[in-house]
Amino acid sequence: MRSDVLIIGAGGAGLVAAINAHESGAKVRIITKEYPTRSQTSMAQGGINAALGNASVDSIEAHVQNTLKSAHGLANEEMVRFMCEQAPVAVNWLDSIGVCFSRTKDAKIAQRTLGGASAPRACYAQDYTGLKILHTLYDRVLACGIEILSERYLLNFITNTDEYNKPYACGATVLNIRTGEVESYESASVIVATGGYSRIYDKHSTNAVGTTGDGIAAAIRAGARLSDMEFIQFHPTALKNSSILISESARGAGGHLLNSKGERFTNELAPRDEVARAIHNEIEKGEDIFLDIRHLGETFIDEELPQERKLAKLYENVDPVYDLIPVKPVAHYTMGGIEVDANSQTKLRGLFAVGECANHRVHGANRLGGNSLLELVVFGKQAGESAAEYAKKFTKSIDITLQTKSANNFITGVKYFTNQIDFYQKREFIGNIFYNNAGISRDEMGLKAVLGAIRQIQKEIPFMGPKDKSKVYNTNLVEFIEFGNMVELCEIILVCAISRNESRGAHFRADIPQENDMAYKAHTITWKEDSVLCADFME
Amino acid sequence: MKIKIQREEVTEYEVALENATLLELLNEIKTKQDATLTYSSGCRSSVCGSCSVRVNGKEVLACGYKVQEGDLVEPLQNVSVLRDLVVDMERAYEFNQKAKAWQTNESNIALTQEDEKRNEVQSDCILCGSCYSACPVYAVNEEFLGPFALTRVWRYVSDAREAGVSAKIDTIQTNGVWDCTLCSACTVVCPQGISSKADIEKLRSKSAIQGYSDPSFANFGGGFGFDGSPSF
Numbered sequence: 001m002r003s004d005v006l007i008i009g010a011g012g013a014g015l016v017a018a019i020n021a022h023e024s025g026a027k028v029r030i031i032t033k034e035y036p037t038r039s040q041t042s043m044a045q046g047g048i049n050a051a052l053g054n055a056s057v058d059s060i061e062a063h064v065q066n067t068l069k070s071a072h073g074l075a076n077e078e079m080v081r082f083m084c085e086q087a088p089v090a091v092n093w094l095d096s097i098g099v100c101f102s103r104t105k106d107a108k109i110a111q112r113t114l115g116g117a118s119a120p121r122a123c124y125a126q127d128y129t130g131l132k133i134l135h136t137l138y139d140r141v142l143a144c145g146i147e148i149l150s151e152r153y154l155l156n157f158i159t160n161t162d163e164y165n166k167p168y169a170c171g172a173t174v175l176n177i178r179t180g181e182v183e184s185y186e187s188a189s190v191i192v193a194t195g196g197y198s199r200i201y202d203k204h205s206t207n208a209v210g211t212t213g214d215g216i217a218a219a220i221r222a223g224a225r226l227s228d229m230e231f232i233q234f235h236p237t238a239l240k241n242s243s244i245l246i247s248e249s250a251r252g253a254g255g256h257l258l259n260s261k262g263e264r265f266t267n268e269l270a271p272r273d274e275v276a277r278a279i280h281n282e283i284e285k286g287e288d289i290f291l292d293i294r295h296l297g298e299t300f301i302d303e304e305l306p307q308e309r310k311l312a313k314l315y316e317n318v319d320p321v322y323d324l325i326p327v328k329p330v331a332h333y334t335m336g337g338i339e340v341d342a343n344s345q346t347k348l349r350g351l352f353a354v355g356e357c358a359n360h361r362v363h364g365a366n367r368l369g370g371n372s373l374l375e376l377v378v379f380g381k382q383a384g385e386s387a388a389e390y391a392k393k394f395t396k397s398i399d400i401t402l403q404t405k406s407a408n409n410f411i412t413g414v415k416y417f418t419n420q421i422d423f424y425q426k427r428e429f430i431g432n433i434f435y436n437n438a439g440i441s442r443d444e445m446g447l448k449a450v451l452g453a454i455r456q457i458q459k460e461i462p463f464m465g466p467k468d469k470s471k472v473y474n475t476n477l478v479e480f481i482e483f484g485n486m487v488e489l490c491e492i493i494l495v496c497a498i499s500r501n502e503s504r505g506a507h508f509r510a511d512i513p514q515e516n517d518m519a520y521k522a523h524t525i526t527w528k529e530d531s532v533l534c535a536d537f538m539e
Numbered sequence: 540m541k542i543k544i545q546r547e548e549v550t551e552y553e554v555a556l557e558n559a560t561l562l563e564l565l566n567e568i569k570t571k572q573d574a575t576l577t578y579s580s581g582c583r584s585s586v587c588g589s590c591s592v593r594v595n596g597k598e599v600l601a602c603g604y605k606v607q608e609g610d611l612v613e614p615l616q617n618v619s620v621l622r623d624l625v626v627d628m629e630r631a632y633e634f635n636q637k638a639k640a641w642q643t644n645e646s647n648i649a650l651t652q653e654d655e656k657r658n659e660v661q662s663d664c665i666l667c668g669s670c671y672s673a674c675p676v677y678a679v680n681e682e683f684l685g686p687f688a689l690t691r692v693w694r695y696v697s698d699a700r701e702a703g704v705s706a707k708i709d710t711i712q713t714n715g716v717w718d719c720t721l722c723s724a725c726t727v728v729c730p731q732g733i734s735s736k737a738d739i740e741k742l743r744s745k746s747a748i749q750g751y752s753d754p755s756f757a758n759f760g761g762g763f764g765f766d767g768s769p770s771f
Contacts, residue, residue: 034579035628037666038587098642098700100655100662107649125662131586132662139641139691150629178621208581244584311584314560314603424570467574473622476574 002398003029003147004391005384006187008154008172008215011039012130012373013355014193015137016380017387021191022144024388029185030146031174033153033210033478036138040195040208040356041376044130045247045307046114047122048094048377049370050087054104055111055120060084062118067371070116070271071364072505073521074228079342079361083371083378090377091123099136101125112304113252114369116271120252122370127247127307130373151177153478154214155410157190157222157351158403162396167223169351170398173407177478180471182411184404188391189350191383192219196334196356198232200486200493201439202431205331206238206245210482215357217485219338220492224346225527227359228336229489230496231506233367234440235332236275237291242315243330246308248272248369250293253304258324259287273366273506276329280440283328290324297321329440333372335363335506336496339525344383347527350390354383361523365505414477417465423483426457426464430490442497443511451494457487495535496524540564542606544576545613546623561612562590562601565624577623585730588665591615591672592624598669598728615672617681631671631685638684639710640691643703654699661694661738663731670725670735682714686725686735689716693738696745708742708749716742717753 005021007014010032021028030036051058063084068075095101095109101123102110111120125132141148158171171186194215198207205211220226236257237246251257251268257275259265259282266278279289293301293308298321301309305320312320337359344352344360354360355376362375433453437446461484468476502516503509522537541553542564552568559567562580569576581587583602590601593613601612618626670686677683692711695701719739726734743753 034581034587034589035632035666038581038589040582042586042588042665043582043584092647093645096645096647096700098695098698100658100694100698103650103652103655105652107651107654126659128586128663131665135662135664135666136642139635139695142636143639143641143643178627208583208587210581242583307584307586314605317558424574428570470575470622473577473625475577475579475625476569 002186002188003027004188005191005387006031006172006185006189007191007193009039009193009195009355009357010036010148011193011195011355012041012134012137013376013380014191015134015141016377017191017193017354017384018146019137019140019144020381020384021388022146024385026388026391028146029187030141030148031152031154031172031185032148032150033177035150036141036148037135039134040211041134042131043206043208043245044373045127045245046249047112047124047129047370048091048133048373049117049121049368050091050123050374051084051119051121052088052091052109052111052123054108058119058121063087063121066117067362067368070366070368072366072515073517074361074364074504074523076361083362083374086378087374090374094133094136094377097136097140099125100132112249113269114248115251115269115275116368117370122249124249127249127305133373152183153177153481154194154218155182155407156218156403158184158400159222159348160396160399166349168349168396169222170396171400173403175411175478177473180474182404182407184400184407186398186400188394189352189387191352191354191387192338192357193353193355194357196337197486197489198331198334200430200490201331201435202428203243204431204435204439206235206243207332212482212486213357213489214482214485216338217488219346219348219351219353220526220528222348222351224348224351225339225525226336226492227339227523227525228496229493229526230500230524231335231365232331232493233272233333233335233506234276234329236272236279236329237327238330239312239315240326240328244311244315245332246291246312246325246327247305250291250305250308253293253296253300255291255293255296258290258292271366271368273508276440277508279329289327291327292324293320294322331439333367335359335365335367343386344379345386345390350394352383352387354379365507414465414480415469418463419465419467420463421460423464423480427483430454430457430486434490438494438497441508441510443509444498447494447498451491451498454487454490454494458491461487491533492526495533496526499535499537500524540606540608542609543611544624545611546576549611559606560602561592561594561599561604561606564606565601577625579625586665588667591667591669593672598672600667600730603730615668617672617674617678618668626668628668631668632666634684634688635691638688638692638715639707640688640695642695642698642701643706646700646702648700650699658694658697660731660733661690661697664690664733665731667730669728669730673724673728675722675724676718676720680714680718683718684711684715689742690733690735690738693742696742704745705749708746708751711742712746712751716746717755
C-alpha cells in the first residue's frame, strides 16, 4: 500500500521526521536496515546544544558565533541562526516527551561544556544522551502507531518523470534481508535519513558498522546533488586499539591530553579539527597519546562518564580512575552529504534529506560537538513537515515497474559475480589508505594515489561479489552492496579533496596549509550526468 | 583458539586471536574464513543492542564479552532463529506497543535530581532481548509482556511527567506484572545492570495501591480474605 511519506532510516533524524510528518496528518512508513533503536544515534554521548543558560550565562548569539567560527566560512548563517534559535524549543520538546536528561540541583536540565563552546551548552543524560533520546523517540513513534519495517535494506530511490520530462522521487526499492526478496514501496514523498559514511575508514572509525552512506550514494544515483563531501571529522579521542569513542565531555570536564613524556601539548577544548591535528602531529613525532581523567575522581567518573569507564576497561584493559587511556583520532562524523534547500528538499523533487546524510550547511568545514543531535531534532521536524506538505499536493502517478525489475535483476545478477577478489580485504585496504592519505592530513600526491587505487577497485568490483549465495538473511550480500556504495562515495570524496587546494576546517592539506577565501570559500557540489561524476564549486 | 557456534549444526572454528571480544572473533571468521556465518552487530560499544547471543548458556553482548577457549555460542532462546545467530526480534518488540511503554502526555514539569535518578538506570535499556531469552515465564507463556517491556513501563510510570499512571497500570495486569515469578533471571543477564524483576515488584506495589491484587491469590479466597473476615 502507498504511503504519503516514506522514511528510509530509523535513527534520531528519521524518527523525528516520522513523528512530525505523522502529526502533520500524513500516512508514514519507516524502513530501516536494522531495528529502530540500533542506529548510530545510540552512540552519541556528549550532549545536545541549546543556549538555555542553566549552568552559566549563555546566549543564542554565542551559540551562533561558536558554530560559525568552527565552520570556517562554509556554514550558512541563516541556517545556523535558525538551528540555534530553535535549539531551546527542540530540547524543551525532548523533555516534554520524556527524555531523561541529567538535572541540576535547582531542577533544571544540566549542561556541560564541549569543545569550541563559550559556555556549558550541551544538555546531557550521563554519557548516554543519544541512547536516551533515541529510545524516547522510538517510544513516541509507537505511541503514534507509525508503521516500521525493519531489516529492509535500501537499494535505490524510485523516480518517475512528469509531462515536462522532469524527474520526481516516488518510492524506493529495498532488499528484505529476512526473505532475500526485492520489495518496492510507493510513496508521494521520500525522506532519506540513513546517516553518514565514516565507515569508509573501516577500523579507523568510531561509527557503527552500518554507517556506509547507502542513502547518499542512492541519492546521487537518483539525481540529487551532494555537497562538501571532503569534510570528514576526526574525533580526537577514540580508544587506540578499537577506535571506540571516548566522549568529548571527558575533556570538557577537565581531562588532559598527554604525550609519552607526560606533557600536555594542546588546548584540549579547541574544536575537534584542531585537537585531532595536534594529536596527529605528536603521533607523527613518534609519541603515544593518552587521555588523563584520573584527577576527576571516581565519584565524578561514575556519575558523569560511566560508559567511558566500562569501555576503557573492556577494550584497553585500563581503568580511567587509576590509569591513562591510550587514544588516537579516528573518523567520527561526515559534514558532507546530500544538498538540501531551506525546506530540507534535495535537488530531486519529492526527495527530502535529514540528519548526517544531509548537508544543511550548519556544520560547514567542522562540526561542533553537541550540534549533531540538535540538527536532527530541528531539521527532522522541518523535513517531516515539508515532506507531509509536499505529499498533500502530490497528484502525479507512480509507476514502479521498471525500477522493480532492475532491482530484481541486480540482486539476482550480483550473486553471479566471479568472486576472484575478496571484497573484505579491499574494504580493509581502503580504510587504511583513506586513514593515512585522505584523513586528518592530506596532500595532492597521496590523494591522487588513493584515487588511482579506488578507480582500480571500481573496475575490479565485477570480480568480487558475495561468497554466500543463500537467499535468507544474507549479510555477506548486504555488506557487499554497502561496500559498493562506499566505493562510489570514495571517488567523490577524493575528487572534492583534490579540487580543494587549500586547508579549511577538517580538510587539512599539508601541502597547502592556508585557507584561501578568494578561491575556495564555496561549497563543493557533485552530481552525476549519465552516470559520470561532475564537480564544481558553488556559493 | 577454538570455539563452537550453533548454526544448523554446531560448527567449530579455530581463530588466532588473543584477548578479543566475541564480536571481534565473529568478524574475523566472517571476513577471513567463512563468509556465510551470520550474526548481527552495530556499535561495538554495548549501546545498540544488536549482538546479543548466548555463550555457554548465558546471554551476553558479543561486543562486551571476552571470548574463552572452547566457548559454545548459540542464538537467543524463546524466539525464532532467522539464521545462525540472528533471531527475529519483532515479537519481543511488539510488547512495547502492547504494554504502551511511552509517555501518555507532553509535559514540562521541572524534574529534580532525585526525580531523574528514579529511572536513570531503566532508561539505559538497549532492547537487546537478553531478558526475554532468559525468562522462564516467557518460555511457557508467549503472551507474557516480558521483562524489557515492563521495565519500560516502570520507566514512564516512575516519571513525574507521566499523567496517565493509572491507565498504564491497568494495561499491565493481564499477562503482566503478576505472571512474573520474581526469579531474577532477567536481572542476571542484563548488560545494562537493569533489574526488570525489581521494576516489576515496584509496578506490583503501584497496582496494589490502585486496588489490584495478585489474581493467583484471589482464587484461593473463596469469599474470605487472609485474615478470615468476609470480603465484599
